[in-house]
Amino acid sequence: MASLIPSILPRDPHTQIYFVGATLVLLIGVVFALTLLPSQKEDEENPSAFRSFLRFFYASFLKPHTGDGTGNGQQDALESFYKAQAGVYDATRKRLLRGREDMLGLVAAQLVHKAATERPHDAKRIWVDIGGGTGWNIEAMSEFVSVPEFFSSVYLVDFSPSLCEVARKRFARLGWKNVKVVCQDARTFRLEDHEDDIPGAVGFTRSPTVNYFAENGPSVGGADLITLSYSLSMIPDFYSVIDSLSSLLAPSGIMGVVDFYVQSIVDLSCRNYTGGAINRHVNWFSRLFWRAWFDVDRVGLEAGRRDYLEYRFGTILSADSRNNLLGSIPYYMWLGCSKKPASCLNTPNYPHEIVERLDAAVTESPYLSPVNHTQSLSRTVERSTPAEIRSKAFDAAVINLSANLPLPSFFYQNHHWRIHYDDQLKKHTQFKHEYIYAFTWEDSRVDHRLLKLGSDDVVLAITSAGDNILSYALSSPARIHAVDLNPNQNHLLELKVAAYTALPYADFWKLFGQGKHPEFRSLLISRLSPHMSSRAFQYWLNNTHVFISGRGKGLYETGGSRHAIRVVRLLATALGFRRQIKALLEAKTLNEQREIWTKKIRPMIISRLLNYLLVSQEKFLWAALGVPHNQLAMLEADHLASESTDSSSSPLGHSDKELNSTRGQAVWEYMVQTLDPVIESSLIGEDNPYYLVCLQGSYSQRCHPDYLKPKSHQKLSRGGAFDGLRIHTDEINEVINRLTPGTLTVAVVMDSMDWFTPGAEEASTQISKLNRALKLGGRVMLRSAALTPWYIATFETLGFQAKRVGARIAGACIDRVNMYASCYILTKVENLPPLTPTQSRSSRDGSVDLEKLEI
Numbered sequence: 001m002a003s004l005i006p007s008i009l010p011r012d013p014h015t016q017i018y019f020v021g022a023t024l025v026l027l028i029g030v031v032f033a034l035t036l037l038p039s040q041k042e043d044e045e046n047p048s049a050f051r052s053f054l055r056f057f058y059a060s061f062l063k064p065h066t067g068d069g070t071g072n073g074q075q076d077a078l079e080s081f082y083k084a085q086a087g088v089y090d091a092t093r094k095r096l097l098r099g100r101e102d103m104l105g106l107v108a109a110q111l112v113h114k115a116a117t118e119r120p121h122d123a124k125r126i127w128v129d130i131g132g133g134t135g136w137n138i139e140a141m142s143e144f145v146s147v148p149e150f151f152s153s154v155y156l157v158d159f160s161p162s163l164c165e166v167a168r169k170r171f172a173r174l175g176w177k178n179v180k181v182v183c184q185d186a187r188t189f190r191l192e193d194h195e196d197d198i199p200g201a202v203g204f205t206r207s208p209t210v211n212y213f214a215e216n217g218p219s220v221g222g223a224d225l226i227t228l229s230y231s232l233s234m235i236p237d238f239y240s241v242i243d244s245l246s247s248l249l250a251p252s253g254i255m256g257v258v259d260f261y262v263q264s265i266v267d268l269s270c271r272n273y274t275g276g277a278i279n280r281h282v283n284w285f286s287r288l289f290w291r292a293w294f295d296v297d298r299v300g301l302e303a304g305r306r307d308y309l310e311y312r313f314g315t316i317l318s319a320d321s322r323n324n325l326l327g328s329i330p331y332y333m334w335l336g337c338s339k340k341p342a343s344c345l346n347t348p349n350y351p352h353e354i355v356e357r358l359d360a361a362v363t364e365s366p367y368l369s370p371v372n373h374t375q376s377l378s379r380t381v382e383r384s385t386p387a388e389i390r391s392k393a394f395d396a397a398v399i400n401l402s403a404n405l406p407l408p409s410f411f412y413q414n415h416h417w418r419i420h421y422d423d424q425l426k427k428h429t430q431f432k433h434e435y436i437y438a439f440t441w442e443d444s445r446v447d448h449r450l451l452k453l454g455s456d457d458v459v460l461a462i463t464s465a466g467d468n469i470l471s472y473a474l475s476s477p478a479r480i481h482a483v484d485l486n487p488n489q490n491h492l493l494e495l496k497v498a499a500y501t502a503l504p505y506a507d508f509w510k511l512f513g514q515g516k517h518p519e520f521r522s523l524l525i526s527r528l529s530p531h532m533s534s535r536a537f538q539y540w541l542n543n544t545h546v547f548i549s550g551r552g553k554g555l556y557e558t559g560g561s562r563h564a565i566r567v568v569r570l571l572a573t574a575l576g577f578r579r580q581i582k583a584l585l586e587a588k589t590l591n592e593q594r595e596i597w598t599k600k601i602r603p604m605i606i607s608r609l610l611n612y613l614l615v616s617q618e619k620f621l622w623a624a625l626g627v628p629h630n631q632l633a634m635l636e637a638d639h640l641a642s643e644s645t646d647s648s649s650s651p652l653g654h655s656d657k658e659l660n661s662t663r664g665q666a667v668w669e670y671m672v673q674t675l676d677p678v679i680e681s682s683l684i685g686e687d688n689p690y691y692l693v694c695l696q697g698s699y700s701q702r703c704h705p706d707y708l709k710p711k712s713h714q715k716l717s718r719g720g721a722f723d724g725l726r727i728h729t730d731e732i733n734e735v736i737n738r739l740t741p742g743t744l745t746v747a748v749v750m751d752s753m754d755w756f757t758p759g760a761e762e763a764s765t766q767i768s769k770l771n772r773a774l775k776l777g778g779r780v781m782l783r784s785a786a787l788t789p790w791y792i793a794t795f796e797t798l799g800f801q802a803k804r805v806g807a808r809i810a811g812a813c814i815d816r817v818n819m820y821a822s823c824y825i826l827t828k829v830e831n832l833p834p835l836t837p838t839q840s841r842s843s844r845d846g847s848v849d850l851e852k853l854e855i
């Protein structure tokens with residue numbers, strides 16, 4: 001809308017607003033006329049669409065909001081607004097107030113998760129709906145849980161008598177005896193006036209004055225759920241109400257808010273506790289317009305309302321969206337909890353204990369409980385390691401605690417899988433909100449055979465699409481550190497882990513076997529959300545089309561690698577061998593498969609022409625397959641070496657020009673050496689899910705990776721199956737930097753070392769870091785595009801013993817993917833000398849003393 005303004009409207013902002021306003025009124029009129037027809041049976045709760053609209057229109061835009069002159073302040077004003085439209089309220093708001101059902105679904109999912117894990121099953125559960133209006137939300141909640149059974153009592157607090165009246169009628173009609181309508185100002189609502197046995201309230205009645213002076217007094221809240229749907233923006237004294245909520249909320253209770261807002265991203269950029277900011281920014285014109293527009297109805301959209309909420313509570317989940325029905329009004333959903341994370345309710349030494357505990361989990365350092373964490377012990381610890389190893393999450397938490405800010409949202413999540421990272425950094429934003437790999441290109445069967453993980457193993461591996469992480473998890477190692485620089489790859493892993501945890505096999509299969517699930521959005525909201533970090537949740541909420549779009553091919557045609565798949569499909573269509581591909585996938589024997597390949601497909605697909613046109617273009621290779629320049633140079637060098645015997649097989653032995661000149665040839669040969677042996681040795685439709693998914697866009701019941709097997713699902717959906725998982729969004733170096741030396745037993749770095757510039761120091765830096773992080777006897781596993789990568793020699797000088805466990809020579813396959821020329825296991829046989837103090841990072845310097853912090 002805003003983009004049209006300059007061309008069709010006058011320049012003067014006031015006139016602009018006036019014009020846009022007039023257009024919007026018209027628009028709203030049309031929308032309501034369209035959405036509310038055909039009309040339902042007429043009665044108090046269901047008046048005709050046209051009458052609803054007229055009354056809504058009158059009350060919102062024509063009738064002055066001056067009150068009736070009785071001088072009763074806010075209530076008076078509210079009543080003058082709502083009295084005329086109480087009867088039509090629900091009919092007119094159904095579409096206008098979007099996100100209410102989603103918010104209810106999200107809080108219900110959290111409560112159900114808590115009910116299953118934390119509380120005794122028969123516990124009382126109290127819900128307070130602040131500014132509940134006609135009680136529509138409370139009725140709508142029954143879509144997710146049975147309101148009369150799930151809650152021992154529900155309080156609807158609203159200041160407008162006419163809306164309260166509608167609510168009373170509603171609950172009388174429904175016969176829900178546990179719902180109480182309280183017509184009162186939210187500022188003065190206190191639960192202990194209505195409930196007798198609120199913990200902490202026993203023995204003393206908390207008068208407002210006691211509360212007022214005892215700022216850090218005991219928290220006596222008893223509400224397990226507090227919701228505010230589109231009411232925070234209508235409460236003038238929102239500071240007071242939000243403050244009162246924090247004492248209303250039970251220590252482990254949660255809050256759900258949905259409301260309109262307008263905010264600029266600039267104001268938020270220095271806050272990393274908000275749980276992500278996808279779609280949060282509202283442009284200047286919309287900010288101005290919506291604030292002015294809603295001001296007419298006494299609805300406050302200023303940024304402070306949401307900001308204060310986020311400041312006073314911890315953020316569990318938040319998401320921003322637009323109501324497209326009405327000119328893209330921005331609205332948000334937010335789930336919060338007490339600033340003190342629920343996981344440290346019983347920790348006397350909060351905040352340091354929770355932070356230390358998490359820190360230990362991330363860095364593999366022993367967690368010293370407060371009992372033996374005496375002064376002297378801390379000093380010994382500090383002396384023994386030159387600088388204490390701290391995670392970045394720890395550093396971030398300390399900063400925020402010292403500023404009395406909430407912890408980053410990762411600390412309030414139900415699982416500690418995902419580790420905090422700063423999503424604003426260029427190294428993360430460079431991926432432009434897209435993952436490259438929708439599936440992992442490493443044969444997990446070979447990994448399994450080579451690594452034989454046991455329950456003592458501490459594994460560090462690159463996330464990629466997470467498939468291999470999941471297959472390692474099947475061996476239940478003590479710990480898996482999944483590392484990826486691209487946050488979106490980690491979002492994908494989180495989605496998979498959440499799906500194991502919350503979904504039955506049938507849904508899991510639809511999502512990751514077929515790559516499509518028409519109900520993905522509702523599953524995300526009502527099942528997966530309690531098991532995800534706020535950022536991953538936002539990401540998938542913004543990208544639900546991946547799974548539900550009718551047009552697209554689903555998950556496996558998303559991400560950077562889709563380009564490669566599309567090219568194959570395009571070629572197949574253009575050159576007319578789609579039928580042959582289908583036949584290839586249906587082949588029953590290797591002979592049959594070989595026949596189809598050599599006679600029908602190979603001549604067309606592996607022609608030099610196509611190779612020169614498409615594949616040797618570096619840009620294409622990078623985008624489609626993730627092949628960077630340095631890796632390309634390695635296979636070019638290998639090619640040169642195979643041409644003449646005295647030629648070096650390291651890129652260092654050749655000039656750039658020499659390497660470039662052979663590119664087309666080298667890539668062509670590489671492709672042939674990849675594909676031919678695969679066709680020879682594995683039946684794609686039966687046993688090679690890697691090529692199957694490329695060619696067909698989904699897996700089949702017959703052929704899929706191990707992690708998709710029903711038995712794997714059974715194993716990994718058990719509670720605690722992922723307790724050892726830590727998902728880091730960072731470079732490998734940064735992560736191993738912060739691991740306690742000598743703790744890692746296996747590091748799987750895939751082909752990432754190919755990316756280093758040949759001969760550059762980066763490689764030896766990483767190798768020494770790996771050496772320090774690994775236990776003696778620990779292993780590094782890697783794959784490379786070169787038969788003998790140049791950095792293997794570096795490994796050998798830095799305390800490793802190298803063994804090539806797979807080589808693509810003379811038509812042999814190294815695995816079912818066969819994309820790499822070699823696979824190595826490097827075993828640590830020697831400790832490198834410890835770092836000198838100046839080399840080591842001293843994270844303690846300048847950090848804040850936790851003992852002095854208080855929340």
Ligand SMILES: C[S@@+](CC[C@H](N)C(=O)[O-])C[C@H]1O[C@@H](n2cnc3c(N)ncnc32)[C@H](O)[C@@H]1O
Binds near residue numbers: 130163184
């Ligand atoms: C836009 S309505 C939303 C109603 C309902 N939650 C819904 O989603 O349909 C805002 C509500 O906030 C209530 N409200 C405004 N100020 C209030 C206050 N100080 N105390 C209690 N309720 C208040 C109004 O009476 C109104 O019912």
Ligand SMILES: *[C@@H]1O[C@H](CO)[C@@H](O)[C@H](O)[C@H]1NC(C)=O
Binds near residue numbers: 366367368369371
């Ligand atoms: C004390 O610390 C050690 C680790 O150094 C830990 O194993 C032990 O359980 C701790 N003792 C108590 C009582 O927490």
Ligand SMILES: *[C@@H]1O[C@H](CO)[C@@H](O)[C@H](O)[C@H]1NC(C)=O
Binds near residue numbers: 270271272397403
């Ligand atoms: C709060 O923590 C974040 C990291 O989570 C940090 O970037 C931010 O600067 C901190 N805020 C303040 C005021 O220190």
Ligand SMILES: *[C@@H]1O[C@H](CO)[C@@H](O)[C@H](O)[C@H]1NC(C)=O
Binds near residue numbers: 269272421422
């Ligand atoms: C938090 O965000 C700010 C602004 O983008 C950034 O400068 C800062 O480094 C971040 N801090 C952390 C620890 O995430």
Ligand SMILES: *[C@@H]1O[C@H](CO)[C@@H](O)[C@H](O)[C@H]1NC(C)=O
Binds near residue numbers: 279433
């Ligand atoms: C959100 O979705 C839109 C539209 O699909 C897309 O353009 C945008 O990049 C997405 N943002 C993120 C952060 O994923």
Ligand SMILES: *[C@@H]1O[C@H](CO)[C@@H](O)[C@H](O)[C@H]1NC(C)=O
Binds near residue numbers: 618657660
């Ligand atoms: C070789 O190719 C790379 C990437 O296409 C290019 O940056 C480089 O300048 C080329 N070198 C020569 C000598 O042609």
